[in-house]
Amino acid sequence: MLKAIRRFFGEKASSQVARQRMQVVLMHDRMDIAPDIMEAVKNDIIKVLSRYMELDSQSIRVDLEQGKNYTALISNVQIKRVYRHSMST
Amino acid sequence: MAGKTIVVTSGKGGVGKTTTVANIGTALAKRKYSVVMIDADIGLRNLDVVMGLENRIVYNLVDIIEGKCRKQQAMIRDRKFANLFIIPAAQTREKTAVKPEQMKELCAELASEFDYIFIDCPAGIEQGFKNAIAGAETAVVVTTPEVSAIRDADRVIGLLEADSLKDIHLIINRLNHRMVKKGDMMSTEDIISLLAVPLLGVVPESDEVVVSTNRGTPLALDRGSKAGLAFQQIAARLNGDNVPLDTAQKVTLVDRVKRFIWS
Numbered sequence: 503m504l505k506a507i508r509r510f511f512g513e514k515a516s517s518q519v520a521r522q523r524m525q526v527v528l529m530h531d532r533m534d535i536a537p538d539i540m541e542a543v544k545n546d547i548i549k550v551l552s553r554y555m556e557l558d559s560q561s562i563r564v565d566l567e568q569g570k571n572y573t574a575l576i577s578n579v580q581i582k583r584v585y586r587h588s589m590s591t
Numbered sequence: 592m593a594g595k596t597i598v599v600t601s602g603k604g605g606v607g608k609t610t611t612v613a614n615i616g617t618a619l620a621k622r623k624y625s626v627v628m629i630d631a632d633i634g635l636r637n638l639d640v641v642m643g644l645e646n647r648i649v650y651n652l653v654d655i656i657e658g659k660c661r662k663q664q665a666m667i668r669d670r671k672f673a674n675l676f677i678i679p680a681a682q683t684r685e686k687t688a689v690k691p692e693q694m695k696e697l698c699a700e701l702a703s704e705f706d707y708i709f710i711d712c713p714a715g716i717e718q719g720f721k722n723a724i725a726g727a728e729t730a731v732v733v734t735t736p737e738v739s740a741i742r743d744a745d746r747v748i749g750l751l752e753a754d755s756l757k758d759i760h761l762i763i764n765r766l767n768h769r770m771v772k773k774g775d776m777m778s779t780e781d782i783i784s785l786l787a788v789p790l791l792g793v794v795p796e797s798d799e800v801v802v803s804t805n806r807g808t809p810l811a812l813d814r815g816s817k818a819g820l821a822f823q824q825i826a827a828r829l830n831g832d833n834v835p836l837d838t839a840q841k842v843t844l845v846d847r848v849k850r851f852i853w854s
Contacts, residue, residue: 515774520738521781527738528745528785 529566529573540564547577553589556582594625594702597709597829598727600751602743604714606735607764610800612711613641614819615731618811618826620675624706627666627676629697631723632713633688636680643670643807644677653681653688655697662700671812686718691725698726716750724751729758731791731829735765736777745786760791762825767796790836792825794818 509515544564551557558580567574599612609630616628629652630638639645650665655678662678669675681688694710701708712723724730730751734744744761751759763782770776779793797818803810810819811826827834 517771517774517777517781520777521785524738524741524777524785527742531742531746532749 533566533573543575544577547579551579555584558582594705594708595729595829596698596702596727597707597729597731598712598724598756599709599731599733600712600720600723600747601714601733601740602716602747603734603740606733606740607794607800608714608733609637609641609711610804611731611733611762611764611794611822611825612638612709613809614811614822615826615829616675616707616709617642617669617672617809618823619707619830620669620672621812622826622830623674624830625674625704626707626709627678627701627705628709628711629678629701630680630711631689631694631719632711633680633684633686633719634682635713636682638677638711639667639679640807641804642677642809644679645807648679651679651681653684656689656693662697686713686722689722691721694722695726716747720747720750724754724756727756729760730756731760731762732786732788733762733764734782734786736763736767736771736782741777741782741785748786748788759788760829761786761788762791763793765796766793791828792821792836794821794825 505513544562547564548557548559548562561578561580563578565576565578567576599608599615601608609632612628616626620626628638628642630636631652632638633653636651639648644667647667650660652665654660655662655665665678666676667679669677698708698710708726710723710727713719732744732747732751734740748759761783763779766779767776771778779790783790795817797810797816799810799813799816800818803813803819809822810816811822813819824834
């Protein structure tokens with residue numbers, strides 16, 4: 503009954519939790535992207551964007567997101583300012 | 592004759608590979624097909640005890656490969672069906688005693704003599720796994736509704752596909768319908784959507800499986816058992832028969848109310 507009350511207040515069924523966790527885990531397993539590769543991707547994104555704008559390199563995040571029928575790479579970068587001309591690096 | 596070679600694999604140990612092999616093999620033998628089951632788990636053989644044939648072993652798989660005996664000498668005939676055989680694994684050797692090419696050769700030879708060749712794959716994804724899948728054209732992946740088993744199954748499916756073994760089927764073992772209804776266990780649909788492999792069948796969790804392995808008589812012979820029936824249906828589907836999947840564990844309104852009150 504306690505569980506029923508918790509469910510009533512929005513606690514998910516454990517099967518649902520398991521399924522959602524597995525979606526994320528399997529995607530990572532399948533893509534087989536090691537953490538160091540993700541780090542390299544992140545650094546390359548910084549490098550490219552830095553030609554055009556000044557970034558807050560501490561704030562940059564790169565994540566994989568699993569939708570129902572897609573997998574997306576989502577990067578979130580804070581821009582400090584945009585250069586007038588591209589800087590050749 | 593060109594028999595079907597089928598490897599039964601899972602990645603994770605203890606999900607019921609050997610039980611599955613024993614039951615599907617027996618069910619097909621009951622339908623008059625000639626069947627041989629190879630225990631590829633060298634060093635940890637078990638198919639013999641599950642089949643109740645542990646007292647009859649003289650030669651084993653490694654003996655055949657090394658030419659110490661003829662194939663027929665290592666094959667043990669089932670107690671009940673004259674058209675059902677097992678080739679036991681060696682118990683005191685290592686997985687490296689066999690090479691994938693040798694398994695391929697053996698499976699090809701057996702395929703000319705039998706309708707069905709089952710290979711009971713060891714747990715893991717190392718040498719033993721590579722040997723077991725080498726000679727197979729079809730793979731049956733066994734999983735249970737647990738996160739660890741599903742993750743390993745997904746890994747194995749990836750490795751099978753990388754090895755250009757594309758005919759892959761899924762068996763979900765030990766599903767507890769009561770727990771699924773309560774939302775405490777992933778459902779058949781959940782697992783299929785995660786693994787994206789066609790489903791061959793669902794075996795309900797059952798005490799009878801333990802009892803049948805205790806006795807060394809596969810459950811597939813038992814008409815009154817739900818798990819036994821599931822194995823018989825799986826065997827039929829593998830044989831190409833059209834047996835509808837009754838996966839529809841429909842959650843009715845009454846179930847929802849019950850779940851809310853009793854959970």
